[in-house]
Amino acid sequence: MLLEKEDLIALNRTGENLKNVLRHIVTEFPHSAQTITGMSHWLEFNRSNCQRILNGLQKSKNGQQVLCLLPGIAGLQEFLLQVSKRKLEAQLILEASKAIEVFDGQIKKYARSHAELKRILGDNSVKSNQYNTSLSAMEKREQHYLASKQLIGSSVDTLFSCYVIKENDAHSEFLQEVAMISKRGIQRSKASPPFVQFYTHLHPEGFTAPENITKQSLIDTSKFHIGVIDEFSSKGFLQAYSSYSTSNSGIVFNDIEGNDCAPFDATFLFSNPDELANPLVHKSQCSSTSVSIKNPTKKLITLVYLEKKIDRCSTVNVGCYSSNQKVKEGKLRADDMWTERLPEFPELNVLHPDSPRARISNEFEIGEMTDFLFSYSNFNKNDFVCYLLEVDFPIWSSTYRVYFEHS
Secondary structure: OOEOHHHHHHHHHHHHHHHHHHHHHHHOOOHHHOOHHHHHHHHOOOHHHHHHHHHHHHOOOOHHHHHHHOOOHHHHHHHHHHHHOOOOOHHHHHHHHHHHHHHHHHHHHHOOOHHHHHHHHHHOOEOOOOOOOOOOHHHHHHHHHHHHHHHHOEEEEEEEEEEEEEEOOOOOOEEEEEEEEEEEEEEEOOOOOOEEEEOOOOOOOOOOOOEEEOOOOOOOOOOOEEEEEHHHOOOOOHHHEEEEEOOOOEEEEOOOOOOOOOOEEEEEEEEEEEEEEOOOOOOOOEEEEEEEOOOOEEEEEEEEEEEHHHHOOEEEEEEEEOOOOOOOOOOOOHHHHOOOEOOOOOOEEEEOOOOHHHOOEOOEOHHHHHHHHHHHHOOOHHHEEEEEEEEEOOOOOOEEEEEEEEO
């Protein structure tokens, strides 16, 4: 049996839900019971199924893999029965019971057994229909972009974001994050609202206006910085700074001189010394970077440079989510967001820092901009692993998030 794409998405979501509820249960076990042998002894439960549960939580990269790695329904139900004998929160057991019930229903819907469902998912084929004339995912996103652009009266040709994440040399309990957000070809009608750049860091003390960042600027890694990069922004853009909006943590630009609704560019630099917990020191479960699509956008290009020693203890994940939910740093993992995840599966590529794809994308000279960022930060690009995310017509009002889950 071959599955439709929508069926695979539904099964993937079921797997993410199961991983989420089972992980929350296992987290409540004594530390000694979070290994195969320890869990089997503490629960008086089959050792092989303990291994399969931990594999599903620790080795799966998506919901479909979770379903393949976990035990069958009988094994999961017996696991929950043994868990219920321990003094754990009743709500956790109830949520897990419901998730197992949904999984059982899907096995009966798509296969005769868990083993057959695993074979079907292993084939991972989507049923094709030569008479199917529906639009592709990209064509649907393009229509969404065109309609949204007309609706709100503003758009962005290219949104380029670059994040450099490394251990903070001065404060080892944190990671140092330096980021560039560049919006090229911004178009606004006279009726559209002012241009606002959002950020999540607390308002810096004594803030009056964004800094003017040039090639001669130097970074102080002990402080939060927010500025406009003069070289990659339209002339007069910084002078259009109007105010800081405390209600939505954004800097507002209005009445850009000489713009008169013509396209313009705006490039920002952020330095965050104290937002990300260092997983090499703390028991941080997850670090993440995200790009929220606040305006209809033709092209999204994101580069994430992660220091190699952090990358070695991390598993990368990527997803598109329906809202910019507040992420509690170090706590929220990708599967916690399964209810917000859209059926949109962006591809994440691993590149050498000097790869041509890390220099030019869609005829856009991103290499020049990343060189500026590394020069400003005084970091060595060869100390990092590079991840690339490219999306044509990213979904307006969604958030594309790259997770690094730490082991």
